[in-house]
Amino acid sequence: MREIFKAYKLLFGFGKKYCKLLLYKVFILAIIAGLLAPVGIYIDKEIINRALLSAKFNNFEIKSLIPLFIAFAIIALLKQFLSDLSYGYYSQKFQLVIRTKVRGELLEKASKIKYEYFEDEKTVEIIDRTFNDFDNSVRLLFPMYVVYFLTSSISLVGFIVFTAKQAWWVPLVLLLPFFPYLFLQYIKRYDFYNVIEKYWKKDRINDILAEYLKSRNYIREQRIFNSFNYLIDIYEQRIIKRNKEFEKEYKKYWKDNLIYNLIIDITIVINLLIQLYMLLTNNPNTSIGLFIALSGQILGLKGLYSGLIVPILSSVRQMRYINFYYKFYEFENTKSGSINIVPKEIEIEFSDVYFKYPGTDKYILNGVSFKIPKGKKISLVGANGEGKTTLIKLLLGLFEPTSGHILLNNILLDDYSEEARCNIFAPIFQDFYKYSLSLKENIAVGSIDNIDNYKMICEAAESAGVTQFLYKLPNSYDSQLNRDFTEGVDLSGGQWQRIALARAFMGNKPCILLDEPTSQLDPMAEAKLYEEFSNIIKDKTSIFITHRLASTKITDKIFVLKDGKIEEEGSHDELMTHMGIYYDMFNSQRSWYKEENIC
Ligand SMILES: Nc1ncnc2c1ncn2[C@@H]1O[C@H](COP(=O)(O)OP(=O)(O)OP(=O)(O)O)[C@@H](O)[C@H]1O
Known part of the structure; x- marks a missing residue:
């Protein structure tokens, strides 16, 4: 009662x-x-x-x-x-x-x-x-x-x-x-x-x-x-x-x-x-x-x-x-610290991070420790289900480590305000969302405060290669995407991926996190994007999750995740010399490419 x-x-x-x-x-x-x-x-x-x-x-x-x-x-x-x-x-x-x-x-x-x-x-x-x-x-x-x-x-x-x-x-x-x-x-x-x-x-x-x-x-x-x-x-x-x-x-x-x-x-x-x-x-x-x-x-x-x-x-x-x-x-709200400053450059440190998803017993991360200096780009590789995406989710504050610490410029991640964190990270996940909104809005969601900043939207679109198919759209940036509406336009997987990339380039954020950003691009487009990538992300700290090991060449260092730990770490050449997990992975892909060429 x-x-x-x-x-x-x-x-x-x-x-x-x-x-x-x-x-x-x-x-x-x-x-x-x-x-x-x-x-x-x-x-x-x-x-x-x-x-x-x-x-x-x-x-x-x-x-x-x-x-x-x-x-x-x-x-x-x-x-x-x-x-x-x-x-x-x-x-x-x-x-x-x-x-x-x-x-x-x-x-x-x-x-x-x-x-x-x-x-x-x-x-x-x-x-x-x-x-x-x-x-x-x-x-x-x-x-x-x-x-x-x-x-x-x-x-x-x-x-x-x-x-x-x-x-x-x-x-x-x-x-x-x-x-x-x-x-x-x-x-x-x-x-x-x-x-x-x-x-x-x-x-x-x-x-x-x-x-x-x-x-x-x-x-x-x-x-x-x-x-x-x-x-x-x-x-x-x-x-x-x-x-x-x-x-x-x-x-x-x-x-x-x-x-x-x-x-x-x-x-x-x-x-x-x-x-x-x-x-x-x-x-x-x-x-x-x-x-x-x-x-x-x-x-x-x-x-x-x-x-x-x-x-x-x-x-x-x-x-x-x-x-x-x-x-x-x-339900508890997302923790938001008091630091509102968005640093221009970001150093990322994981210190002995353990993590299991709430309500589960299995540790996905088992004491991960690494440091990414300011402006450096790393590739995160590993077999399916090793916890690469999970690691990014932790870095974004979507989940909290079960134990251990994540630091940005030597300050605990939790100490940054939610708003600051949003303005630091530009993440793009594999399953990014395809909004039934206009192209402009689909790009601007990456930094919604800049929805009216036409110049920034155009530059992001240019960097991600969206402009290459812009002429095919009926109303340029105002074109309605998805066929949920009569005037909506359907795009290919690769075209959507470019839009998702453009989102990451919005707002000039100092840290870019890309989870398989080129999986749906054709090989030529992918190669071209890699060529341009260094220019686009310039001095931004970047984490690049990829299964296409050829793409690791554009990054400074490669981390290999296995059994919830960073099992190997180094440049492409170093890891090849080491002849460990990366070496095996790379060789299996190389032989696959060779076979394909023969065909
Ligand atoms: N919300 C969740 N609750 C429980 N377990 C989860 C959840 N999300 C992911 N997992 C588990 O965590 C493990 C790591 O998943 P994650 O997506 O991080 O792997 P990944 O290395 O990114 O894989 P892939 O290369 O296939 O994308 C998987 O075993 C997955 O089943």
């Missing part, structure tokens, strides 16, 4: 902050809607009693009934109007506020939390559900449940007032099944919600599979490999299995509901009989009018009960989603 109050405090806080008036309007509306029930009973009673009286004495006077008829019509219309206003308008409006303002707050928080939360399944669930389920829960909790609960409570009070006048025990009979009904519903429904929760993980896996079946990038491969039917089969089998399990739960739920409904139905009959008894025994506070008016309401007792119970019970379920919101806000 405390959690529910806490959640409503949070929601009313949003309401107060973003739409104060709406908050008040909802409460006023709910109170009016609640009052309509007892007022309706009174009006119905009066109309029937007066009509019967007139008929008895044969002096039917329509005039005296007109105000009552008008009130009757107003109540009937108002009921519908208030319901539409509440569920059709206020509810949507509040959700829109949540979707825009609160989601904006969530996005801002997401931009600050440590990157590691996006790579751990447990925390990914929290992020996913905060974004997807939270605003839906909010819509239900407010205004829906609030209106539902307030309206039903006030209606019930009206009911109690009318029936208590007949005899003190009549409202008790009315309320008698409420508590066992609430209790049974609580236990069973709670179970049912627990079952639903278990399916989140399975549903997520299915959703990911469904995404493969409808997303352009995946469909191409499925067509080529003809794996479409196989994936559809898996998807269908999973869904059928899930639905069967779910069906069992629904059946159980339906059976339980039969019992609840029976309790309510028996209550309805008992209360109707009580009203009849009151009428037949000439109870002074009963009349035919009241009997008919109350009977109508008693028949709707189920709605009244669910109006009281559903908001309470469903609120319990919604708390799970609201809890995701709290957990999300408990």
